[in-house]
Amino acid sequence: MKNPLAGVIGGFRYPVVVLSVAIGLLLFVPFAVLVATSVTSGQLILFPPQGFSLKWYVSVLGDRAWTDPFWLSMGVSLAATAIAVLLGTSGALAVHRIVRPGVGRLVRTLFILPIALPPVAYAVGLHRINILFEGLNKSLVVLVLGEAIIAMPYVFVLVSSAMNRVDPALRLAASTMGASWPMILRRVELPIVLPTVITGAIFAFSVVFDEVVLSVFLTPPGTQTFPLAMLSAAREAFSPNLTAASTMVSLAALALLGIVTVVGNRRARGRRPVRKVSST
Amino acid sequence: MTVALDIDDVRVTLGHNEVLKGVSLSVQPGEFVTLLGASGSGKSTLLNVIAGLQKIDSGHVLFDGENVERRSPQKRNVGFVFQSYALFPHMTVGENVSFPLLAARRPAKERAAVARETLELVQLGGMADREPASLSGGQRQRVALARAIAANPRVLLLDEPMAALDKQLREHMQVEIKSIQRRVGITTIAVTHDQTEALTMSDRVAIMHDGCFVQMAAPTELYRHPATEYVAKFLGEANLVPLYDGRILPVDGEEQKTGTAVIRPEDLEVLPLDAPAMAWSFDGIVRVVSFQGDRFRIEMDTSDGRVLVCTLPSTADVSLLVPGLPARLACTDPERVHIIFPPEILAQPLAVGSAV
Amino acid sequence: MTLRQTTEPGATTAPGSARARLTRFAAALSSPSSERRWLLWPPLAFFAVMLGIPMVALVVTALSGEGNAFAEIFQLNVFVSALIRTFVLALIVTAVTVVFGLIYSVGLAVAPSWLKWILLAWLFLSLWTSVMVRSFGWMLIELPLGALHWFLSLIGLSEVKIELYQTTVGMYPAMIAVMLPFAVLPVVAAIESLDREQLRAAVVYGAGPLLAIRTVVLPVVRPALISGGVLVFVMSLGFYVTPLLLGGPSNMTISGLINTQLNTANRPDLAAAMSIVLVAATMLIYLVADRLFKVSERWG
Numbered sequence: 001m002k003n004p005l006a007g008v009i010g011g012f013r014y015p016v017v018v019l020s021v022a023i024g025l026l027l028f029v030p031f032a033v034l035v036a037t038s039v040t041s042g043q044l045i046l047f048p049p050q051g052f053s054l055k056w057y058v059s060v061l062g063d064r065a066w067t068d069p070f071w072l073s074m075g076v077s078l079a080a081t082a083i084a085v086l087l088g089t090s091g092a093l094a095v096h097r098i099v100r101p102g103v104g105r106l107v108r109t110l111f112i113l114p115i116a117l118p119p120v121a122y123a124v125g126l127h128r129i130n131i132l133f134e135g136l137n138k139s140l141v142v143l144v145l146g147e148a149i150i151a152m153p154y155v156f157v158l159v160s161s162a163m164n165r166v167d168p169a170l171r172l173a174a175s176t177m178g179a180s181w182p183m184i185l186r187r188v189e190l191p192i193v194l195p196t197v198i199t200g201a202i203f204a205f206s207v208v209f210d211e212v213v214l215s216v217f218l219t220p221p222g223t224q225t226f227p228l229a230m231l232s233a234a235r236e237a238f239s240p241n242l243t244a245a246s247t248m249v250s251l252a253a254l255a256l257l258g259i260v261t262v263v264g265n266r267r268a269r270g271r272r273p274v275r276k277v278s279s280t
Numbered sequence: 281m282t283v284a285l286d287i288d289d290v291r292v293t294l295g296h297n298e299v300l301k302g303v304s305l306s307v308q309p310g311e312f313v314t315l316l317g318a319s320g321s322g323k324s325t326l327l328n329v330i331a332g333l334q335k336i337d338s339g340h341v342l343f344d345g346e347n348v349e350r351r352s353p354q355k356r357n358v359g360f361v362f363q364s365y366a367l368f369p370h371m372t373v374g375e376n377v378s379f380p381l382l383a384a385r386r387p388a389k390e391r392a393a394v395a396r397e398t399l400e401l402v403q404l405g406g407m408a409d410r411e412p413a414s415l416s417g418g419q420r421q422r423v424a425l426a427r428a429i430a431a432n433p434r435v436l437l438l439d440e441p442m443a444a445l446d447k448q449l450r451e452h453m454q455v456e457i458k459s460i461q462r463r464v465g466i467t468t469i470a471v472t473h474d475q476t477e478a479l480t481m482s483d484r485v486a487i488m489h490d491g492c493f494v495q496m497a498a499p500t501e502l503y504r505h506p507a508t509e510y511v512a513k514f515l516g517e518a519n520l521v522p523l524y525d526g527r528i529l530p531v532d533g534e535e536q537k538t539g540t541a542v543i544r545p546e547d548l549e550v551l552p553l554d555a556p557a558m559a560w561s562f563d564g565i566v567r568v569v570s571f572q573g574d575r576f577r578i579e580m581d582t583s584d585g586r587v588l589v590c591t592l593p594s595t596a597d598v599s600l601l602v603p604g605l606p607a608r609l610a611c612t613d614p615e616r617v618h619i620i621f622p623p624e625i626l627a628q629p630l631a632v633g634s635a636v
Numbered sequence: 637m638t639l640r641q642t643t644e645p646g647a648t649t650a651p652g653s654a655r656a657r658l659t660r661f662a663a664a665l666s667s668p669s670s671e672r673r674w675l676l677w678p679p680l681a682f683f684a685v686m687l688g689i690p691m692v693a694l695v696v697t698a699l700s701g702e703g704n705a706f707a708e709i710f711q712l713n714v715f716v717s718a719l720i721r722t723f724v725l726a727l728i729v730t731a732v733t734v735v736f737g738l739i740y741s742v743g744l745a746v747a748p749s750w751l752k753w754i755l756l757a758w759l760f761l762s763l764w765t766s767v768m769v770r771s772f773g774w775m776l777i778e779l780p781l782g783a784l785h786w787f788l789s790l791i792g793l794s795e796v797k798i799e800l801y802q803t804t805v806g807m808y809p810a811m812i813a814v815m816l817p818f819a820v821l822p823v824v825a826a827i828e829s830l831d832r833e834q835l836r837a838a839v840v841y842g843a844g845p846l847l848a849i850r851t852v853v854l855p856v857v858r859p860a861l862i863s864g865g866v867l868v869f870v871m872s873l874g875f876y877v878t879p880l881l882l883g884g885p886s887n888m889t890i891s892g893l894i895n896t897q898l899n900t901a902n903r904p905d906l907a908a909a910m911s912i913v914l915v916a917a918t919m920l921i922y923l924v925a926d927r928l929f930k931v932s933e934r935w936g
Contacts, residue, residue, distance in 0.1 A: 167364050
């Protein structure tokens with residue numbers, strides 16, 4: 001199934017493809033170099049790597065300076081994701097119930113706004129809260145809540161676009177059959193968007209896990225999240241430990257998100273015929 | 281549990297647009313009434329008003345004389361078949377059909393039994409465990425119908441129920457729906473823009489135009505005696521011929537010269553050019569003769585600049601009709617000619633809904 | 637040419653269409669009941685608290701210094717130059733990213749299918765790995781004895797002295813690469829939605845590549861380019877990690893400067909004032925762009 005665009009652009013096809021590969025190398029080469037340096041058997045980060053060894057992976061996995069931050073990040077990300085999923089899904093369902101298009105647009109913009117929020121400025125603001133309310137700065141409360149705000153737009157966007165694909169007549173049908181709104185929510189809408197909610201949760205988790213700026217400002221003294229540990233390592237002791245750790249979390253993220261995307265696409269393909277609605 | 285349905289002077293305004301301009305309608309228990317009109321005529325809005333999905337500015341909706349216009353859709357107990365069928369994609373056919381009972385918190389056993397019975401009724405017995413996605417268009421429509429009637433609703437509402445079906449299936453399902461409706465005996469209101477569908481299924485058809493009823497009558501009556509030119513043109517093909525000197529009818533003893541004659545294409549026949557002229561004969565030049573399988577369709581330009589359409593059985597001899605040559609079409613039975621009088625002449629008893 | 641009559645899922649609906657009408661009914665249905673209150677108020681309250689309080693805290697901090705922090709920062713050379721640098725940086729990164737994004741998306745559509753999978757894999761590789769990890773990769777390339785040095789000596793150019801690490805020039809490729817996926821994704825979606833029959837019609841009627849692109853492709857792709865560009869620009873304004881790792885102290889962005897003011901210079905009032913300026917500028921740009929180009933509507 002060749003894209004007719006190829007026919008349209010005719011002779012421009014070859015330079016475009018060559019340029020695309022060149023641009024693609026910008027995306028790929030840094031990661032390849034990073035992975036390569038992590039399997040070195042030498043003591044230094046060098047490219048090309050000297051020999052092959054997985055000793056740096058073993059070293060990271062056995063080093064509490066890496067594993068402690070990892071588990072802390074898991075906890076923070078899970079908590080922030082839970083909040084983001086709950087509120088983002090709720091918001092996406094609510095936006096589809098707003099009658100006036102102007103209000104709907106406004107709320108939609110608000111929910112997507114955190115994507116555009118400059119993280120350092122936001123972190124400084126949250127940092128001030130930690131300072132103003134003593135006791136908070138020894139806890140992770142503000143960090144978790146802040147990360148939830150940053151992750152919420154991803155959940156909102158995904159669930160909201162899933163709601164766009166749901167036949168609006170389903171709700172009307174359910175209500176003419178006597179179902180109250182909590183029942184429609186529980187029996188009709190949530191089951192339909194549940195796969196998307198799960199996808200959104202995993203994306204949100206990945207966003208929070210990778211997010212470093214809030215950690216820089218909000219992690220209590222003496223503790224580190226995983227990205228913060230990576231950042232410190234990059235600025236202080238640039239060793240193959242860092243690239244090994246980076247490779248591991250990246251591969252884990254790629255595997256997780258890859259599976260979610262493939263499964264999601266397969267499901268969407270299976271469902272498509274139901275949603276074909278002809279209009280007059 | 282079938283009811284009489286009354287709509288009394290219902291008005292609906294959406295934005296600055298008055299969609300329903302005070303419509304009234306009385307439907308007998310068990311009657312099948314179709315609202316027929318072009319898109320934007322207000323027919324779907326009226327259906328949604330009955331279901332409670334659309335709020336009204338003023339007027340009343342009554343089920344068996346009981347005001348329901350303040351009730352939410354959940355409390356009206358209507359069955360609604362949507363254009364898209366709105367089957368729940370994540371539920372089985374059986375779960376879809378028994379959803380109204382789930383909403384009423386009936387026990388699982390009863391739900392399963394009702395689903396089974398209702399699916400039998402629409403000839404989908406044994407399909408309860410299938411997924412809606414695995415069904416054909418016609419089967420999905422039956423599921424939607426079964427779901428709409430599963431909880432013994434007081435009124436059944438059908439919104440363009442055939443829109444998603446192809447032509448052949450559509451004709452089959454029109455008869456099928458009508459027969460199920462008659463068996464269940466439920467008061468039914470359907471909305472469509474397809475005249476054949478309306479004529480086939482309904483006991484009465486209400487023509488809507490611009491937020492008002494134009495005429496409401498049994499299908500044959502509507503076709504034979506349209507109240508306005510709009511109705512005449514909307515239902516089937518019609519030749520509209522203005523009355524003037526030489527083609528006049530006596531009304532209440534007076535000679536009436538203003539009005540429009542409606543002559544259906546199948547009521548015209550071909551006469552020899554040398555035959556004596558008569559009240560409803562027209563001379564002109566043949567424009568097109570086309571063979572349509574079950575009939576011939578002839579278009580003729582008349583001398584006064586009109587195009588007349590005439591259909592002849594496929595067995596007719598059309599050798600005399602040659603495009604570009606003169607011909608004479610006539611309606612030999614004056615009974616077949618229906619006259620529409622302008623409103624100011626129309627006597628009150630002749631108003632909308634009755635025969636002229 | 638017949639118009640497509642089916643309403644595709646997610647398709648924009650004309651106001652008068654049956655689907656739009658149903659959507660309106662479905663929305664209106666909930667208007668009197670408590671459901672919107674229960675669904676909408678919790679997230680809105682969370683937003684109000686978690687966005688409102690930090691902003692109030694910033695204002696309080698900015699005003700708590702000895703002098704007028706806002707007046708002071710605009711008299712600081714480092715601030716003004718960082719401000720200008722950040723904007724220029726964001727502009728250049730956005731411009732290059734949008735052009736690259738367009739080329740890459742078209743490349744994805746027209747490449748032979750084996751190459752398409754590779755390009756797609758590269759795209760998702762960088763979309764799903766963290767900005768910081770990708771920046772590490774660029775560090776490894778640009779370090780004085782890094783991968784680029786190795787590559788140049790390999791092809792016999794070891795004489796060429798490269799100084800990229802912690803320079804302005806060295807910062808750009810990394811930032812462009814980091815932002816590229818955000819510009820590619822909307823354009824890929826737009827190209828997917830191109831009407832294939834229109835494309836074929838353009839070819840059949842003998843339109844050359846430039847005419848066909850201008851009349852058929854560009855109108856569909858332009859909104860996607862704009863929304864991708866707005867997103868990249870706004871995110872670039874807040875850039876912190878990549879410039880920190882690759883730009884060095886002489887290339888500080890506003891975000892970097894805020895961090896310095898807070899943690900090194902110990903002037904929280906200045907840091908807060910700068911944060912307010914940055915947030916205000918970013919939000920203003922985003923909201924104006926959203927109003928003009930309906931960016932957020934394209935995001936679900």
